[in-house]
Amino acid sequence: MRHSSLNAFLSAQRQALNKGPVAMIFVEDQIEIETTIHHHLESGFKQVLVFMPVAFDLPEDLVEKIHRIDHDLSQVHNVPEIINQVIEAAPDVWMYYCFNAxxxxxxxxxxxxxxxxxxxxxxxxxxxxxxxxxxxxxxxxxxxxxxxxxxxxxxxxxxxxxxxxxxxxxxxxxxxxxxxxxxxxxxxxxxxxxxxxxxxxxxxxxxxxxxxxxxxxxxxxxxxxxxxxxxxxxxxxxxxxxxxxxxxxxxxxxxxxxxxxxxxxxxxxxxxxxxxxxxxxxxxxxxxx
Structure with a gap:
């Protein structure tokens, strides 16, 4: 699923965070985005949140398996702020974060x-x-x-x-x-x-x-x-x-x-x-x- 912002995701799909573990992947460039997502899906994360620029492409079948959230880290590199917002929205859930590649x-x-x-x-x-x-x-x-x-x-x-x-x-x-x-x-x-x-x-x-x-x-x-x-x-x-x-x-x-x-x-x-x-x-x- 695709969301225009983290706030939009939390408004529409907050309940998706209730069952972990939840992975957060922060995309900084276009290198190995798909392999990073596939690896963490295969590792068994129940929900995968991918923060990436609007201009970057992902296959539709992959977007259906994750929550793609529009965010450009080259403009605002605020990873701790995003993670803290997710923590506040979903207490008592195992979480993980990484970057692409x-x-x-x-x-x-x-x-x-x-x-x-x-x-x-x-x-x-x-x-x-x-x-x-x-x-x-x-x-x-x-x-x-x-x-x-x-x-x-x-x-x-x-x-x-x-x-x-x-x-x-x-x-x-x-x-x-x-x-x-x-x-x-x-x-x-x-x-x-x-x-x-x-x-x-x-x-x-x-x-x-x-x-x-x-x-x-x-x-x-x-x-x-x-x-x-x-x-x-x-x-x-x-x-x-x-x-x-x-x-x-x-x-x-x-x-x-x-x-x-x-x-x-x-x-x-x-x-x-x-x-x-x-x-x-x-x-x-x-x-x-």
Whole structure:
């Protein structure tokens, strides 16, 4: 279904949000829009909200499976504001957000759906799940000048690290069970990335509730939502494999002409398999087997 704005969608189809999990996909350009939507539909999201410019095309049969909401991020890049409006409209629902050319992978996602994983996570008394945004990039920039190729995708097998997250309200002592994660293209090409955008942690899966708000740095107003695990044991984590940074590095004039390749000695071909991400230590199955 197509809607002229988020307000129009909420006025006509608010009840569609009552049954989750709900995925929100924010379209920034015309790269891999359909594959992003198909991937998240196949993952088991009950409702998929796609925010995209009016001028972008989508097949009608795909529009029938989603809620297409007209919104141009190049004019107003207000993703947290939109998400907070959806949270307010539908409390107590599992939600997720990403951008086009980003794909959610979680432990055993080849045989299990997102609903199964979130049911287990809920039983562990968790209302949010930490995700790591793992950069993907085309191995051959001559063949793929926009740095995007699903069939020729690579990722970094090492170079990831965590820093304690200081708490300004507590003399900058480290926050409990919170870390700032770095690595991938944002680390290797950090001179082209603003400091505020170098982290790769994103609380992309969360349960909405009254008063909850998403902040600009991809963290939530409830600090427990920003933790990577509960106090008593390790919890599930997931990954969003993403071409977003690779696209930006090749699109921006300041970096495009300085980068001949995004590969390095620690690049490996991406198998589109959750086992590979678990073997590399990029996602954690926790107690879920």
């Amino acid at each position: 980003e794909y959610l992978l979680f432990p055993f996602c080849e045989t299990r759906g997102i609903g199964e994983m979130l049911s287990f996570h809920t039983e562990e008394r968790r209302d949010a799940m930490l995700c790591y945004v793992v950069d993907l990039y085309a191995g051959d920039l001559d063949r793929f000048p926009n740095a995007v190729s699903l069939e020729n995708a690579y990722l970094d097998k090492s170079g990831y690290y965590a820093l304690a997250r200081p708490d300004p309200a507590n003399h900058n002592h480290p926050r409990e069970r919170q870390l700032d994660i770095h690595g991938g293209l944002r680390w290797r090409f950090e001179e082209h990335i603003p400091p505020a955008r170098r982290k790769i942690d994103r609380v992309a899966l969360f349960k909405s509730k009254p008063g909850l708000t998403l902040r600009e740095d991809h963290t939530f107003s409830d600090e427990e939502y920003n933790t990577y695990a509960s106090p008593w044991h390790h919890n599930l984590t997931a990954a969003i494999v993403s071409f977003r940074v690779a696209k930006a590095l090749k699109r921006n004039p300041g970096s495009s002409f300085e980068i001949g390749t995004l590969k390095w000695h620690n690049s490996v071909s991406f198998k589109w398999d959750s086992r590979q991400l678990m073997d590399l230590g990029l996602i954690e199955p926790g107690q879920w087997f």
